[in-house]
Amino acid sequence: MKRITILIADDEVEIADLVALHLEKEGYNYIKVSDGKEAIRVISDQKIDLVILDIMMPELNGYEVTRQIRAKYQMPIIFLSAKSSDLDKISGLVMGADDYMTKPFNPMELVARVNAQLRRAMQLNQVSNENESILEVGGLIIYPDQRKVILYDEAIELTPKEFDILVLLAGHSQKVFSAESIFQNVWGEAYYEMGNNTVMVHIRTLRKKLGEDKNKNKFITTVWGVGYKFNG
Incomplete structure (x- = not known):
């Protein structure tokens, strides 16, 4: 069975590496990018099952990346951002994100949310x-x-x-x-x-x-x- 591939889009190398480490332990493939334009290119070129997305990134911010993703794709998106106000969270969800976590974060909680979003996506796809x-x-x-x-x-x-x-x-x-x-x-x-x-x-x-x-x-x-x- 094909392993699930998750895109990590974050320009903070330490954060991206930490997320990747825990996703790998969970058995997931991952791809890391550090700017919004590269995130869009990867999604256009290959099958991505879920996106973990920072908001404040070079080239294209997370909101614009989400807007472009939602114009074509339905995979789950989880915002992982230092922007922590209620307005930021609501804005992210309204833009089309499925979940929102703030930095600093618990990597195990992030993995649990990834698992929950993937289960939900699979259940939707399995409906005949x-x-x-x-x-x-x-x-x-x-x-x-x-x-x-x-x-x-x-x-x-x-x-x-x-x-x-x-x-x-x-x-x-x-x-x-x-x-x-x-x-x-x-x-x-x-x-x-x-x-x-x-x-x-x-x-x-x-x-x-x-x-x-x-x-x-x-x-x-x-x-x-x-x-x-x-x-x-």
């Missing part, structure tokens, strides 16, 4: 296309197997977390999900203090992409004091 059903309502068509969304005959680009939230809500039309439930289902981990803000920001950007500020259709409704539901 025959078991997937197209979701369609009011000009919105969702193709879960292709991870594609069409709105009024035009494709719209969603981050992986935005897509997962949309599928969760649309797949259970009229069911109200609390922010905690959405976080646990989509992020696949225990709810934490900033989880509510994280979900709220993702819902807001998702609504904007669905054109709810200019179209009459309102796909996602806020049930005040409870959570969110999809109008199907």
Whole structure:
């Protein structure tokens, strides 16, 4: 069976070496790069299963690297950054990252998060296309197997977390999900203090992409004091 390959993009050599050491002990292949442009080149040239990404890098910063990755690929992205404010974390997750760790960090915790993200990605990939059903309502068509969304005959680009939230809500039309439930289902981990803000920001950007500020259709409704539901 092909070994999993993880890209480590960090211009701090000591950090990259430490991460690589622990990934190797876990049985993973790894590739190290020290700037954003090289990270994009590696991802374009070969199969990468997960990316561990610093934000403050030469050439292209981590946010721009994430934006370019998400335009084409769905592999998990974990930010590993010295930027530690709640705003930094939320910004990283909204950009399309699947997880965010701050430096200094516990290497074993990072490995545990890598394992969790890879398990989740594999579970998503193992879902048979025959078991997937197209979701369609009011000009919105969702193709879960292709991870594609069409709105009024035009494709719209969603981050992986935005897509997962949309599928969760649309797949259970009229069911109200609390922010905690959405976080646990989509992020696949225990709810934490900033989880509510994280979900709220993702819902807001998702609504904007669905054109709810200019179209009459309102796909996602806020049930005040409870959570969110999809109008199907």
